[in-house]
Amino acid sequence: MTIEDRDDAYLVTHALAKDTLSKIRDVETEQVAFRKGLVKLGRICGYEIIDGAMDTEYVSIETPMAETTGERVKGLDDVVIINVLRAATPFVEGLLKAFPRAKQGVISAGRDEEAGMNEDGEFPITIDYVKLPEIREQDTVIVADPMLATGSTMCAVLDYVLDGADPENLFVLSAVSAPDGLLRVGEAAPEADLLTVAIDDHLDEDGFIVPGLGDAGDRAFRTK
Numbered sequence: 001m002t003i004e005d006r007d008d009a010y011l012v013t014h015a016l017a018k019d020t021l022s023k024i025r026d027v028e029t030e031q032v033a034f035r036k037g038l039v040k041l042g043r044i045c046g047y048e049i050i051d052g053a054m055d056t057e058y059v060s061i062e063t064p065m066a067e068t069t070g071e072r073v074k075g076l077d078d079v080v081i082i083n084v085l086r087a088a089t090p091f092v093e094g095l096l097k098a099f100p101r102a103k104q105g106v107i108s109a110g111r112d113e114e115a116g117m118n119e120d121g122e123f124p125i126t127i128d129y130v131k132l133p134e135i136r137e138q139d140t141v142i143v144a145d146p147m148l149a150t151g152s153t154m155c156a157v158l159d160y161v162l163d164g165a166d167p168e169n170l171f172v173l174s175a176v177s178a179p180d181g182l183l184r185v186g187e188a189a190p191e192a193d194l195l196t197v198a199i200d201d202h203l204d205e206d207g208f209i210v211p212g213l214g215d216a217g218d219r220a221f222r223t224k
C-alpha cells in the first residue's frame, strides 16, 4: 500500500502520484497537460483510497475455463464524491474512473481574494451553489479539492456536507496541502481523514501555497 500515515494527514506516496504532481507543478506545463495531470492524479488517488480503505469480499466466479474464487471491492455503490468548484472538476473526473458509480455532490466555493486573509489567516468564502445527494451512514464521502491552502474553503464546504450527516468514512482529498490548511480542517472536522499527495512548505502573504502549483482553477480553466 502506498499511503503513509502521518500525524497531520495521510500521504499518497505512489510513485506515479509524485511523478504526475511534479509535472503539474511545473510552470511550463500548459493548460491541457495541466488538466490531464489533475485527472490522472484523481484516478491514482481513487485507486489508493480503494486499496487503503475499502474491503474486499470473496465471490465465486465462473471463467470460460472453470469455477474459481475471485475478490470484489465492497461498498463501491456507497461512495459520494463532492466536487468543490471549480478547480476540483478535472480531479473529480479522475476519481470517477475509480468510482464510476459514485453519487456526486457539487459545491461552488470561492475565496474572496480581494478581501484577503484576516488576522487569523482565514479567507471569506462565497458559496454560490450547493447540490448534495443524501449522505447515509454507510457511505464513504470524498470531498475533493486539489488545493488545501488556508483551509477556509474546505471548512465552509464541510459545514454543508456534514450538516445532519455522519458517514462511515470521510476523506478530504487534495493534491497539495499547506500545513495551515491541514491544521484548520483537522481541528474543525476531526472525524475527517485528510489525504494529500504533498504537504508543502508554507503560504505566502496572499494565501498561495509555496512551492505549490499556482492557481489551480486558473491553470485548468485558462482564466488568467
Ligand SMILES: O=P(O)(O)OC[C@H]1O[C@H](OP(=O)(O)OP(=O)(O)O)[C@H](O)[C@@H]1O
Pocket: 084, 085, 086, 087, 088, 109, 110, 111, 123, 145, 146, 147, 148, 149, 150, 151, 152, 153, 154, 181, 207, 215, 216, 217, 218
Ligand atoms: O484553503 P483555501 O485558502 O480556502 O484555498 C483553497 C481554495 O482555493 C482554490 O479555489 P479558488 O477560491 O481559487 O476558486 P476556483 O476553484 O474557482 O479557482 C482551491 O481550489 C480551493 O478551493
Ligand SMILES: O=c1cc[nH]c(=O)[nH]1
Pocket: 087, 147, 149, 207, 208, 209, 210, 212, 213, 214, 215, 216, 217
Ligand atoms: O496556492 C493556491 C492556493 C489556493 N488556491 C490555489 O489554486 N492555489
Ligand SMILES: [Mg+2]
Pocket: 087, 215, 216, 217, 218
Ligand atoms: Mg482559483
